[in-house]
Amino acid sequence: MNLKRMFKQNGNGTAGANGAVIHMNDITKIYDTGKIKVEALRGIDLAVKQGEFVAIVGPSGSGKSTLMNLIGCLDTPTGGDYRLRGEQVSGLGRDQLADIRNRRIGFVFQNFNLLPQISAFENVEMPLLFGGVSRKRRRARVTELMEKVNLADRMHHKPTELSGGQMQRVAIARALAMDPDIILADEPTGNLDTSSGTDILSLFEDLWRQGTTMLIITHDPAMAKRAQRTVEIRDGLVN
Amino acid sequence: MPILPSFLRQAFRDLSSQKLRTTLTLFGLVWGTAAVSLLLAFGNGLHTQLVKNTAGLGNGIVITWPSLTSIPFEGLGKGRRILLTERDVDLLKKRSTLIDAISAEFSETLRLQNGSQVRAAGVSGVDVPFGEMRNLIAREGGRFLNPLDVMNRRRVLFLGNELAENVFGEEEPVGRTVKLNGSPFLVVGVMKKKIQESNYSGPDRRRAYIPETTFRALTGQEYVDQFIYTARSVDQTEAATAEVASILAAKHRFDPGDEEALQVWDTTGMMQFMNNFMLIFNLFLGTVGSLTLVVGGIGVSNIMNVVVEERTREIGIKMAIGARGRSVLGGIMLETLIITAAGGLLGIGITAGICALVPAAGLTDFVGDPKLTSGVAAVTIGLLGAIGMLAGWFPARAAARLDPVVAMKS
Numbered sequence: 217m218n219l220k221r222m223f224k225q226n227g228n229g230t231a232g233a234n235g236a237v238i239h240m241n242d243i244t245k246i247y248d249t250g251k252i253k254v255e256a257l258r259g260i261d262l263a264v265k266q267g268e269f270v271a272i273v274g275p276s277g278s279g280k281s282t283l284m285n286l287i288g289c290l291d292t293p294t295g296g297d298y299r300l301r302g303e304q305v306s307g308l309g310r311d312q313l314a315d316i317r318n319r320r321i322g323f324v325f326q327n328f329n330l331l332p333q334i335s336a337f338e339n340v341e342m343p344l345l346f347g348g349v350s351r352k353r354r355r356a357r358v359t360e361l362m363e364k365v366n367l368a369d370r371m372h373h374k375p376t377e378l379s380g381g382q383m384q385r386v387a388i389a390r391a392l393a394m395d396p397d398i399i400l401a402d403e404p405t406g407n408l409d410t411s412s413g414t415d416i417l418s419l420f421e422d423l424w425r426q427g428t429t430m431l432i433i434t435h436d437p438a439m440a441k442r443a444q445r446t447v448e449i450r451d452g453l454v455n
Numbered sequence: 456m457p458i459l460p461s462f463l464r465q466a467f468r469d470l471s472s473q474k475l476r477t478t479l480t481l482f483g484l485v486w487g488t489a490a491v492s493l494l495l496a497f498g499n500g501l502h503t504q505l506v507k508n509t510a511g512l513g514n515g516i517v518i519t520w521p522s523l524t525s526i527p528f529e530g531l532g533k534g535r536r537i538l539l540t541e542r543d544v545d546l547l548k549k550r551s552t553l554i555d556a557i558s559a560e561f562s563e564t565l566r567l568q569n570g571s572q573v574r575a576a577g578v579s580g581v582d583v584p585f586g587e588m589r590n591l592i593a594r595e596g597g598r599f600l601n602p603l604d605v606m607n608r609r610r611v612l613f614l615g616n617e618l619a620e621n622v623f624g625e626e627e628p629v630g631r632t633v634k635l636n637g638s639p640f641l642v643v644g645v646m647k648k649k650i651q652e653s654n655y656s657g658p659d660r661r662r663a664y665i666p667e668t669t670f671r672a673l674t675g676q677e678y679v680d681q682f683i684y685t686a687r688s689v690d691q692t693e694a695a696t697a698e699v700a701s702i703l704a705a706k707h708r709f710d711p712g713d714e715e716a717l718q719v720w721d722t723t724g725m726m727q728f729m730n731n732f733m734l735i736f737n738l739f740l741g742t743v744g745s746l747t748l749v750v751g752g753i754g755v756s757n758i759m760n761v762v763v764e765e766r767t768r769e770i771g772i773k774m775a776i777g778a779r780g781r782s783v784l785g786g787i788m789l790e791t792l793i794i795t796a797a798g799g800l801l802g803i804g805i806t807a808g809i810c811a812l813v814p815a816a817g818l819t820d821f822v823g824d825p826k827l828t829s830g831v832a833a834v835t836i837g838l839l840g841a842i843g844m845l846a847g848w849f850p851a852r853a854a855a856r857l858d859p860v861v862a863m864k865s
């Protein structure tokens with residue numbers, strides 16, 4: 217994929233010193249709601265290597281989503297040290313974080329988070345648009361991705377005209393659009409029936425076999441079992 | 456820019472998804488724009504018309520009639536007649552530092568004869584600058600009096616257009632000879648038709664003008680009836696009037712503050728009043744229009760706030776996949792621009808239409824021709840643009856500052 221070369225020529229494409237895509241050290245996150253302070257993460261150490269398939273499990277409210285938001289640069293930690301491919305993330309501005317999300321992170325959410333008024337094609341095209349990719353390349357890339365997730369025949373349907381499993385596949389295509397360093401999925405099968413969930417799971421496995429680094433939050437024991445490694449979070453700490 | 460078409464599509468989609476609100480806002484903007492530009496255009500037309508009407512008498516002139524003193528001065532009683540001759544006018548020409556142009560005017564009703572046709576006509580003997588000061592402009596094929604006419608006491612005549620028509624009918628008067636009190640005069644010019652709303656001895660179109668030198672020789676009249684002058688600039692008119700009074704008072708021994716000895720009609724006062732009136736009028740119209748526009752702007756702000764609110768989740772998602780704050784801001788501003796520009800164009804279009812209709816409706820003499828000048832357009836567009844952008848700015852900035860995690864949960 218030549219997109220990688222296009223956007224990552226500045227040497228950041230190499231993994232950090234220890235070969236980790238993600239390297240977190242003593243990460244804390246405190247939500248200050250004014251009245252009460254919630255200590256969602258209380259000192260997380262986590263390293264994910266290039267090409268790994270990691271499942272994150274744990275009870276509800278343990279801090280999994282919070283952790284994913286931090287890894288995905290959607291939010292910033294209260295304390296600790298986070299490096300993405302060796303590059304320090306704390307201290308970056310809003311625009312730089314937006315660029316990191318655009319180029320290095322691919323999100324897959326439980327509730328799909330597709331834009332409802334536009335077609336599947338346009339949804340997948342969106343990150344390429346923000347990444348400044350030319351119209352011609354966008355077209356080619358979106359078509360390629362829609363074939364990859366087996367939805368070439370549904371490209372011009374709107375999300376509301378698709379099933380849950382199909383919507384999640386569109387979301388996965390969107391996550392892959394800018395050829396990110398890592399796919400972050402937060403309970404991707406949580407809103408799906410068993411058979412659609414199995415489809416998504418095997419799609420993830422295919423992607424992993426093709427070399428994608430995956431970090432998936434899940435309640436599904438089947439999915440956790442397919443992962444190379446399972447990390448359990450409890451009360452804001454890695455168990 | 457590859458992003459623009461998709462942003463545009465998004466903008467139109469958003470606006471059309473809120474048809475009622477968009478329509479109402481658009482209506483407010485159209486109405487506001489049309490109001491501002493129409494009012495300014497009408498103000499413009501009215502001003503032009505008023506200027507045209509008053510310029511009929513002259514361009515910023517002062518008319519002075521020597522009369523009777525009303526204040527005793529240096530042992531001389533009041534009620535003394537002040538008599539001026541062309542030498543006094545020459546003296547003013549020489550001494551005054553503030554006067555730009557001056558002309559004496561002698562006038563009398565004389566017998567005007569063309570062949571067997573005889574009529575009485577008001578005739579003035581004047582100097583060359585009189586023509587320009589009083590806007591006596593010759594129509595094509597003729598001219599006003601010139602310095603040689605005055606110097607050589609030529610028997611030449613400049614006719615008001617109505618008088619010319621009465622005497623010559625359809626025939627061309629220039630080059631023809633008529634008799635004034637029995638002496639032959641050559642017609643050298645006929646006045647171009649003009650609108651004149653005020654006068655002091657009958658409208659110019661019914662009068663005739665001959666060199667002052669000729670006039671004196673013909674009638675034996677020694678004393679000027681009035682003289683008219685203009686100051687170097689309109690602002691200096693009052694000072695020039697005071698100067699004239701003091702020069703003449705010293706020579707003829709009357710109190711320079713005597714308002715009866717020299718009776719003055721300063722037409723610039725009227726002009727200044729008119730300018731002030733128009734200024735207030737325009738300010739008033741501008742304010743009314745601007746308020747309407749502000750209301751339209753509030754509508755835009757409102758609609759954009761709703762857009763942002765309804766799209767909070769969508770904006771959060773876009774941010775999650777890499778939209779920068781700037782691009783979110785740009786999207787909202789673009790929508791604002793589209794709706795504002797659409798409203799503005801329609802509004803200006805309405806104004807242009809009305810401006811085109813008024814002359815056709817034959818209302819020109821009442822309200823003048825409203826003119827959509829580039830100035831009017833610039834003021835309107837500037838105002839509209841400022842209000843629109845301001846209205847869009849705050850919702851857009853709020854959108855750009857959303858926290859993606861929170862926004863996605865909404």
Ligand SMILES: Nc1ncnc2c1ncn2[C@@H]1O[C@H](COP(=O)(O)OP(=O)(O)O)[C@@H](O)[C@H]1O
Pocket residue numbers: 247248249254255256274275276277278279280281282283
């Ligand atoms: N925006 C927030 N403001 C305040 N508290 C929050 C916020 N988001 C999450 N929390 C709290 O942080 C803790 C961890 O939440 P979360 O990361 O969503 O857990 P999980 O995804 O494992 O269910 C919970 O107690 C939750 O209530």
Ligand SMILES: [Mg+2]
Pocket residue numbers: 280281282
């Ligand atoms: Mg969660």
